[in-house]
Amino acid sequence: MLRRPDSMRRWGVILAGGDGVRLRPLTRMICGDDRPKQFCALYGGATLLEQALARAGRSIPAGQLVVSLNRAHQEFYSRTMVDGPSQRVVQPRDRGTVPAILSTLLVIGKEDPTASAAVFPSAHYYSDESVITEAVERAFDLARSEPDSVVLVGARPESPELEYGWIEIGAAADRKPDSFWVANLLEKPSEQMARLLFERGSLWNTFVMVGRVLTFVEMICSAMPGLLRMFQESPIRRAPDEEIRIADSLYARLPHADFSGVLALETRRLIVHRLGHVTWSDLGDSDRATAVLSGCGIESEWAKNWRARRHSAKSKSRVSPAPATT
Secondary structure, X not given: OOOOOOHHHEEEEEEOOOOOHHHHHHHHHHHOOOOOHHHOOOEOOEOHHXXXXXXXXXXXXHHHEEEEEEXXXXXXXXXXXXXXXXXXXXXXXXXXXXXHHHHHHHHHHHHOOOOEEEEEEOOOEEOOHHHHHHHHHHHHHHHHHOOOOEEEXXXXXXXXXXXXXXXXXXXXXXXXXXXXXXXXXXXXXXXXXHHHHHHHOOEEEEEEEEEEHHHHHHHHHHHOOXXXXXXXXXXXXXXXXXXXEOOHHHHOOOOOOOHHHHHHHOXXXXXXXXXXXXXXXXXXXXXXXXXXXXXXXXXXXXXXXXXXXXXXXXXXXXXOOOOOOO
């Protein structure tokens, strides 16, 4: 892809520190161990993390991609990320997405205080990668024209899903097609509310976000006063050609916090760009991952095995127990 003039100020954050517990029954069947889903090759011959890096790399120079990882997963990420150890920011444990995002943004900000960053989850699926690439480009454009805002990428919903975060859209933003100010955010709504959101044309939150590093940090400081000071008291040090390891003493004091909570408190700063027509999934649980990929024509051997296993389990559960004898 042709780089735009501002590409050298672009950075990317890949969130790859989660444990992937809900998908573990499936990844264990595929890989034979308890690796998180981002280190598993569900489709296409590459791990989900490798695919996320390729996704981000279509809009951002490869040397400006920073990956947030969990030290507990070293045996897996050391195989996937053989090169570029200095681009790995390793947390001592999972404390949610707020510390993961803040720590990587501080690393980027030290390199380039004027940088803009795109945040990508590491284990999502898009049926057409060109659609998300175009959306990220539009999001960078919006973030440049609205520097005090963060731009979310929203997917067109296919059902009144209860497990996703939803974005209620407001007025058109900056006269851009498919771009809107955010009216409200809701996480995992009730069935009745999900149906209402679906009928209103609300969007699924993909958690892909673009904005200035400074704007992201300001949002975190506003929503969680005192958190930045805790990081400043334990400065992140970069050793040449080595991964960046965050101090255990800092994470021992941190609360668990997810960035969806920050977004919910800062909706006045948020714009959403609506994805084009594409199937998107967070591959959040085993049945959903199997159904989405099979529905898009990706019929792997593991999908057949998983369905056979599920069918067998359901058949056994329907068998009534033999009556007790006296």
